[in-house]
Amino acid sequence: MSNFRTIWTTEDQYVEVIDQTKLPHELVVVKLETYDDAEEAIKEMIVRGAPLIGATAAFGIYLAVREMIEEELEPSFLDKAFSDLRASRPTAVNLFWALDRMREALDNTDDFLKTSWETAKQIVEDDVETCRMIGVHGLPLIEEISKRKNGEKVNILTHCNAGMLGCVEWGTVTSPIYQAVQKGISVHVWVDETRPRNQGSNLTCYELTKHEVDHTLIVDNTGGHLMQHGMVDMVIVGTDRTTRQGDVANKIGTYLKALAAKDNQIPFYVALPSTTLDMSIRDGLKEIPIEERNQDEVRYVIGKSAAGKIESVLICPETTKAANYGFDVTPARLVTKIITDRGVCEANEEGIAKLFPEFEEK
């Protein structure tokens, strides 16, 4: 799509990522040289987004292997790296998938360093192709609305950032959008701010600006009103984990937008790489653990001050406590369709099984 990626390797075979906590105000690159660095990058959300978390964790394993070899550490060091990285974020299932893939590769090799390096790089390349394919399958949904509206602008609402910044390139939600724009379809994106961490205003607005996609920032409260007034043609969101019956864990607030879409007969799509499917569970509301994060993410907002400095400002009384749930679960009944790298399907067990028969065999 462009030469712009979120994670890449360096000449001295380390890894670099964009520090997403500094966007959109500063473009800061962080070098990861130890698995601790990778764990920290995931925990502190220097990298975020299910696919990018997976890719970073994979490189975290490579870095642990390298440390183990260079510093002649015990194999238990590598085991600890696996378990620490696995615990770094509880909701995103790609993280576990990437770590399992790394484990399997290491179980079948004698050359740990080379294998971990190449497998991590392959995970990154696979993500690029997966996201591209999500766009290929999602594009016709946008095209169809564009045709129905006689080429008038298609208004797409999205929540959080399931863009290239959450992946490596293309993104999941943004892949059909970027491909539509490339095809000359007129598109406008309503970007939910996505409190508490503002991935919408900080990241989605940033990458849509970079790619010159027409967009408007709204607060998370606004989507319902827009839908009531015919100002949204479709909703597309990402997901951190989707169950075999099609329940979708995604950034907190997604469920509210799904309710509003249903109430106004607006299609609500979820874009996902197959690695986000968790076929081991059915009932998302009961079975997906929801990460609780630091209350200060709610109590403070980070932005650029008049003096051009990145500042954190308190938005409530000093003594007020806050609750900070990172995700919510949207029941499958509110999801119109799922857009995957393999095609579009119904958000139910049958639809998913048809597209991913290999999961049934497991």
Added chain:
Amino acid sequence: MSNFRTIWTTEDQYVEVIDQTKLPHELVVVKLETYDDAEEAIKEMIVRGAPLIGATAAFGIYLAVREMIEEELEPSFLDKAFSDLRASRPTAVNLFWALDRMREALDNTDDFLKTSWETAKQIVEDDVETCRMIGVHGLPLIEEISKRKNGEKVNILTHCNAGMLGCVEWGTVTSPIYQAVQKGISVHVWVDETRPRNQGSNLTCYELTKHEVDHTLIVDNTGGHLMQHGMVDMVIVGTDRTTRQGDVANKIGTYLKALAAKDNQIPFYVALPSTTLDMSIRDGLKEIPIEERNQDEVRYVIGKSAAGKIESVLICPETTKAANYGFDVTPARLVTKIITDRGVCEANEEGIAKLFPEFEEK
């Protein structure tokens, strides 16, 4: 309830209000000496909340009368004051009600100064009593849940600030809450942040702190998740205008909470003084004008910096544009009951007409 009010008169017969744009970080009092000051206070949201807007506009008329007399201006000056104040906020119907009451009083007197002063003061006193009565009627709804839960904490979710800060004393939503707390009922309030202007985190948290009511701040995205997990027993919100069929205009995002309450069988109450009823319209979605405000309220967040200064920070790329709708309309079908100063009723034409038969006669 306490000696703490949001608007009061001074010895030299001017008016003072709390500058609510500075809360919760600074308690700043602003003196209103001209009708321009009052208009500015409403427009800039130094005062906000439907009842307080009405009270401020009423004093604005008194100030215009005083200016007219002191400066020997033409009567057209007063007409201009009426029309300017009427245009200061488009959604809140109390504003029109208060101005109509002032007009009627002035139409029936020769002593403009005395009448406008006393009528404005009466509007303020009436609001205190109205809000107290909303509490009297709303309290049993909280008590009932408390009993059902065997005295366990009643979890109430609210959006925006329909507290004493939006009124004079007691508030609308907060009146039953304060009265429940006074009665020793265990209550906990989930406070929606309420972007873009953060009236929840700034104002509701402030007044609940002042009155020692247990509360937790959440982002606007969180309510649905809490409701899905049985962590909300009831929702109570205010309103800026309610139609004769019970459609409710309130702060943007209210509709999303109403959808979530419905989806999880949680009662959704709207607390309102009868002055907020607009019997001239039925269909809220079609007929209530929704104020669009400056996009910078979305693009920037105001809070207290580490250095203790009130700062405004940019949360998106410099070039990103934003849309800022102030209110949305919750259809009556999503409202469980309306809590008024005259009692509790169904959110439909029949229910409202039974409680307010005098409106039918008009």
